[in-house]
Amino acid sequence: MELSAFILQQAINAIFLGSIYALIALGYTMVYGIIELINFAHGELFTAGAFIGVIVLTALQAAGFVESHFVLTMFIVFGLAMAYVAVLGVAVEHVAYRPLRNSSRLAALLSALGMSIFLSNGMMLSQGVSDRPYPQVFGLDAIEIMGARITNGQIFIILLAFALMVALQLFVHRTRLGKAMRATAQNRTMSRLLGIDIDQTIRITFMIGPALGAAAGVMVGLYYGAVRFDMGFIFMIKAFAAAILGGIGSIPGAMLGGLIIGSIEVLWTAFLPSAWKDVTTFTILITVLYLKPSGLLGTSASEARV
Amino acid sequence: MVQQELRKLVTNLFFLAIILIPMLGFRSTTFEFDRALKTLGVFAAILVFNLVVKLIRGESAGPDPHKVPWSERARERLDQVPKIFTIGGLLAVAAIFPLLANNYMIDVGITCLIYVALGLGLNIVVGLCGLLDLGYIAFYAVGAYTYSLLNLTFGLSFWAALPIGIVLGMICGCIIGYPTLKMRGDYLAIVTLGFGEIIRLVLNNWDSLTAGPNGLFGMKRPALYYPSFAEDGFGWVTYYLKSLPALYYLILFLVVFIIIGVRRLDNSRIGRAWVAVREDETAAELTGVPTTWLKLLAYALGAAFASVAGAFFAAKLSYTNPNFFLFMESCIVLCIVVLGGVGSIPGIIVAAFVLIAVPEVFRELENYRMLAFGAIMTTMMIIKPEGLIPASRRLRSATHHTHEELDDSDG
Numbered sequence: 001m002e003l004s005a006f007i008l009q010q011a012i013n014a015i016f017l018g019s020i021y022a023l024i025a026l027g028y029t030m031v032y033g034i035i036e037l038i039n040f041a042h043g044e045l046f047t048a049g050a051f052i053g054v055i056v057l058t059a060l061q062a063a064g065f066v067e068s069h070f071v072l073t074m075f076i077v078f079g080l081a082m083a084y085v086a087v088l089g090v091a092v093e094h095v096a097y098r099p100l101r102n103s104s105r106l107a108a109l110l111s112a113l114g115m116s117i118f119l120s121n122g123m124m125l126s127q128g129v130s131d132r133p134y135p136q137v138f139g140l141d142a143i144e145i146m147g148a149r150i151t152n153g154q155i156f157i158i159l160l161a162f163a164l165m166v167a168l169q170l171f172v173h174r175t176r177l178g179k180a181m182r183a184t185a186q187n188r189t190m191s192r193l194l195g196i197d198i199d200q201t202i203r204i205t206f207m208i209g210p211a212l213g214a215a216a217g218v219m220v221g222l223y224y225g226a227v228r229f230d231m232g233f234i235f236m237i238k239a240f241a242a243a244i245l246g247g248i249g250s251i252p253g254a255m256l257g258g259l260i261i262g263s264i265e266v267l268w269t270a271f272l273p274s275a276w277k278d279v280t281t282f283t284i285l286i287t288v289l290y291l292k293p294s295g296l297l298g299t300s301a302s303e304a305r306v
Numbered sequence: 307m308v309q310q311e312l313r314k315l316v317t318n319l320f321f322l323a324i325i326l327i328p329m330l331g332f333r334s335t336t337f338e339f340d341r342a343l344k345t346l347g348v349f350a351a352i353l354v355f356n357l358v359v360k361l362i363r364g365e366s367a368g369p370d371p372h373k374v375p376w377s378e379r380a381r382e383r384l385d386q387v388p389k390i391f392t393i394g395g396l397l398a399v400a401a402i403f404p405l406l407a408n409n410y411m412i413d414v415g416i417t418c419l420i421y422v423a424l425g426l427g428l429n430i431v432v433g434l435c436g437l438l439d440l441g442y443i444a445f446y447a448v449g450a451y452t453y454s455l456l457n458l459t460f461g462l463s464f465w466a467a468l469p470i471g472i473v474l475g476m477i478c479g480c481i482i483g484y485p486t487l488k489m490r491g492d493y494l495a496i497v498t499l500g501f502g503e504i505i506r507l508v509l510n511n512w513d514s515l516t517a518g519p520n521g522l523f524g525m526k527r528p529a530l531y532y533p534s535f536a537e538d539g540f541g542w543v544t545y546y547l548k549s550l551p552a553l554y555y556l557i558l559f560l561v562v563f564i565i566i567g568v569r570r571l572d573n574s575r576i577g578r579a580w581v582a583v584r585e586d587e588t589a590a591e592l593t594g595v596p597t598t599w600l601k602l603l604a605y606a607l608g609a610a611f612a613s614v615a616g617a618f619f620a621a622k623l624s625y626t627n628p629n630f631f632l633f634m635e636s637c638i639v640l641c642i643v644v645l646g647g648v649g650s651i652p653g654i655i656v657a658a659f660v661l662i663a664v665p666e667v668f669r670e671l672e673n674y675r676m677l678a679f680g681a682i683m684t685t686m687m688i689i690k691p692e693g694l695i696p697a698s699r700r701l702r703s704a705t706h707h708t709h710e711e712l713d714d715s716d717g
Contacts, residue, residue: 032492036492037492038492038495038496048328087324088324088325088328090321091321091322091324091325092325094317094318094321095318095321095322095325095684096684096688099688100687100688103687103691104691105492106436106438107687107691108687109438109492109495110438110640110644110683110687111683111684111687111688113440113637113640113683114641114679114680114681114682114683114684114685114686114687115680115684116680117634117637117676117677117679117680117683118325118329118677118680118681118684119325119329119680120676120680121674121676121677121680122325122328122329122330122677123329124673125329125330125673125674125677126328126329126330126331126332127332233633237496237499237500237503240496244493244496273511275507275510275511276507276511278503278507279504279507279508279511282500282501282503282504282507283504285496285497285500286485286497286500286501289485289489289493289496289497290485290488293488293489293493
């Protein structure tokens with residue numbers, strides 16, 4: 001393969017992986033922005049989305065629906081996964097986080113961790129310990145650009161991820177609810193005084209963030225061809241690293257951070273032993289937190305929260 | 307008010323159902339509704355009971371501040387019994403246990419004691435100093451691998467390797483502690499989690515040193531040395547502690563040693579300074595408490611205890627591999643500390659036995675063990691954040707508070 005083709009290929013892989021990390025990171029950053037809590041259960045919500053995806057997709061494939069109505073199938077699969085996980089996200093918030101909203105942060109964090117362990121083991125019990133294969137719906141068709149191969153699946157996933165991110169950006173900046181979310185993130189007490197329904201705003205955040213994570217889960221399943229009950233853990237740490245790198249609480253930051261972490265991982269795998277790539281991600285995470293806790297696009301307000 | 311409470315109950319149950327039914331009701335192919343419903347039923351019963359009690363008492367403004375909760379009353383009751391009886395009794399039971407139990411039970415006992423040691427170590431970091439450490443199991447791994455490597459390559463005995471393991475553990479504790487000194491709460495949690503995973507991945511990937519995922523095996527068991535005055539003159543006889551009861555007594559000895567150490571630390575100037583850092587770091591710093599140094603010390607000492615437990619663990623099994631040190635293990639230890647009562651030594655001992663021994667007794671529930679851990683952690687944080695047996699220091703401040711209020715009402 002020529003050098004230019006190689007670079008292009010790696011760039012595409014990086015954008016692909018990065019947009020998935022960015023989608024998960026958005027969930028963290030939004031929740032952290034509003035209630036200043038690391039939603040440890042986010043990785044499990046992501047996995048739950050992937051499982052709903054595989055269940056729905058397998059059923060649709062068995063019915064022969066995939067070949068005849070491909071676009072509709074994808075719409076149903078992503079729609080159901082996102083809707084279900086949005087409801088699950090709200091339920092988790094109601095059961096585990098709401099009662100602790102005014103208690104110490106250690107208590108809230110431990111409650112989140114407990115929820116994460118519970119959901120992960122619940123999925124192990126309900127879905128089994130082994131890999132669950134995803135139906136391969138995209139085939140092997142690919143486009144060649146300057147010698148680099150991009151599969152249809154990759155194109156679809158990248159486009160969908162960007163569409164979701166644009167939609168989120170529009171929602172946050174162009175709607176009333178989005179405005180309420182931004183206000184709540186800035187100052188919860190003041191927002192309440194001004195008549196914003198804080199509970200509702202938090203609930204909506206816990207719908208949107210996990211729904212984006214669920215979409216990422218389905219994407220990961222579609223691309224890698226399998227899901228496992230514990231895959232949320234490693235994606236959670238990487239997405240969290242992305243959120244921190246971009247500046248926690250900042251939505252564009254999460255997107256940028258996701259792309260950077262994805263690129264670093266792809267580059268590392270291309271040139272260096274891939275067994276150490278996770279060590280690199282963790283090292284980046286720790287270094288960024290040590291040197292610049294506010295992240296690349298974070299404000300000084302987010303630094304004060306550290 | 308009844309209507310409002312009922313509505314709250316229904317919403318709570320609805321959201322619980324959303325979480326529980328998919329997690330427990332679906333097998334990958336079949337649908338087992340009854341299990342999910344049973345679990346939901348338990349929660350429903352608790353919530354309804356709670357509601358009924360509330361309605362009967364007519365408490366709408368929350369619990370009575372003057373009432374001392376049962377756990378604190380139990381603790382007070384416990385404190386009235388002379389210390390020598392409770393501690394002596396416990397020690398006697400622990401000492402006789404191997405004579406009455408079979409090998410399997412002794413093995414479970416050893417595992418419990420290892421977790422007691424880990425819980426007490428983590429208690430220094432989380433309980434006393436208030437730093438959330440999610441990578442604590444890494445120090446356990448450091449202890450295990452230090453002993454394994456020293457024994458396999460240099461033939462060092464358990465007792466000679468132990469201090470080296472402790473020192474290495476402390477160094478690792480400081481390495482983790484140093485960059486996190488500025489951080490608080492959530493960020494600290496994620497960084498320690500990252501460190502824990504880094505250590506596990508290094509052990510997993512560094513094939514030439516640690517044999518990667520295959521692990522190391524063939525380490526000698528800990529030994530006792532006693533003099534012999536046989537015909538050929540004076541000499542030392544090495545007696546390897548191979549049997550389970552012998553290993554049980556060794557870990558019991560180590561745990562008693564650790565308990566004494568932690569108690570002494572807790573009641574010392576350092577212990578009080580740690581609590582000061584936990585309660586309000588800025589205020590502690592301003593009153594002249596060297597917070598930086600104390601945090602590093604907490605990490606180092608916590609790591610030292612884990613390292614001891616790790617070395618024992620590797621020596622007992624004569625085998626170690628990186629998969630013993632997963633993130634879940636850190637969570638189990640953390641769950642022990644939280645359930646027992648953050649900062650409370652008796653609480654941690656009780657919690658370790660509840661969380662490690664009880665699932666062993668109900669073997670068929672093995673799969674549900676981690677599920678229960680998660681549920682316990684969340685539930686405890688919501689209903690009893692101070693744990694089963696709250697730390698006495700917290701109790702003292704709580705009772706003191708009540709007396710003050712009583713005095714006020716008298717005057």
